[in-house]
Amino acid sequence: MVTVALAVTLILIVKGRQPAKPAGLTALSVPPASRGVIQISGDVAHPGVYMAVDTNLTNGVIYMASPLCSGDLAKQSELLSAPVQTGKTLHLFCKGPDNRAIIQYGTMKSSQLLTLGLPLDLNLVTEADLELLPGIGPTLARRITEFRQKNGYFGSVNELLQVEGIGEKKLKQLSSYFK
Template identity: 35%
Template sequence: MVRYERIILLLVAAALLIPAGIKTRQSAQNAALAGFSVKGFVRVEGDVAHPGMYPLSANLVTLSAIKMAEPLRPLKRLAPAGAAGRRLKNGEGIRLTIREDGQGDVIFIPLPASERMLMGIPLDINTMGAADFDRLPGIGPLIAGRIVTYRQNNGGSMALEELLKVEGIGEKRYETIKRYF
């Protein structure tokens, strides 16, 4: 009977200690993640071993993102001047081309609207083309063209609320698409 009492005692102790251990492990994982808060995503492509999307932290600069993607050849410098230390923005893309002399030419490009929507990155109404607007739910090529024309006729930029002034966009359609911006 003493043997059964020990087994029961061990089972009770395990039942009490396992949840405490799991909670401690989760707290440690959460603390580690808190040190690296993700502010969005950037894409790195071109002459890199691992092209793709990378998490954007508060102070991520161009050179750091390129290093994460591993350049195919050693880099001596980046062009244009100041590109290496430039802070990246959510939804931005970097295309790297490495020359024979080791210079890395960097081009900054916004991600297409379809990718931004997929990643939950807000769209910029003032940089979108008709094809980008066409990807929004309830907006076809005709209304997309009207949005671009409205923007061009009103100084080349517009506020989100101005979509209501575009023919074919009523309250219901506006409410459906405004969450993407």
Template identity: 35%
Template sequence: MPAKDSASAPAARSRLRLSIGAAVVLGLVVLSAAVGLGIMRGQAQPTQTVQIDEAAGDDEVAVGGELYVHVLGQVTDPGLYVLEPSARVVDALAAAGGSLDDADLQAVNLARPLSDGEQLIVPAVGADPTDAEGTDPVGDGLIDLNNADQAELETLPGIGPAIGQRIIDWRETNGRFASVDDLLAVSGIGEKLLAGLRDLVRV
């Protein structure tokens, strides 16, 4: 009886090893099938591609501008352009493709800050220089603080070369004058001087 039990023990251990081995193999087969199915699903899954429209980005920059300037005259592409708030005449000409060969750039102040809604006219050589910039459609005889040059400013009472230059410097540093009262921020201009200028200037 003990001999019989000792003979059956190896057989039982062999069957146990076989069962474990079969279970491991079966587990590997199931795992491989699952991985393969996942890969196949991943390959079958459509991929969504998002394209960035560079042109749309450019449009957003344009819309974000604050100055609308109508450029006419001797430029490559006359038209309406939207520019940055700090833009100057030279920027408007660049936006319009540059000036033509017969443009009289000496009649245009390229460094002048632009104002919203203005019309900039670049004349041809020999044309009337008063038609150069079309920025004073009012015709009221008042001096525009945002466009006047040194010589124009010095025609105002109490404004000499020094204060005239300070007005221009303030304009270049801070941008446009929002109101005539902004002149009080210019060194050398007080309430009394402003009172004498109020009816002679505009913004």
């Protein structure tokens, strides 16, 4: 019995573990630069988050979501030609006697942006948003927002170095989360 156990152990040591296969794309990979991510809601049959080619963001997203407005959207060229940045929201309302489409623009919640791998705007995030990031607790989040209130908008992510508690290592860790 001991001989069998030694033989099995010797075989395992000699063969060793096989190297792991390289990991593929993750479920939450960052979308390619040529694609945009937009959330559409409101008077549409299919509300949700859509990926579209940047040049046709508004047009493509509106038609993919299937608007419930009876008016002809193609005649409302101002709606279909307006450029929209990735990470934004479009809320479509059908208003008036002609059921004309009206769009209200906004920004996705920080939690949604992070889930989609999209950067946050350092000048718009709240303390609660900052606390979603690894390495930022309530105290550091408060320092960042207080610094922004006292000194105005951040010109670049590197200005975080002026916030007490953020050094080069922390900046490197956080910089990928901001645009």
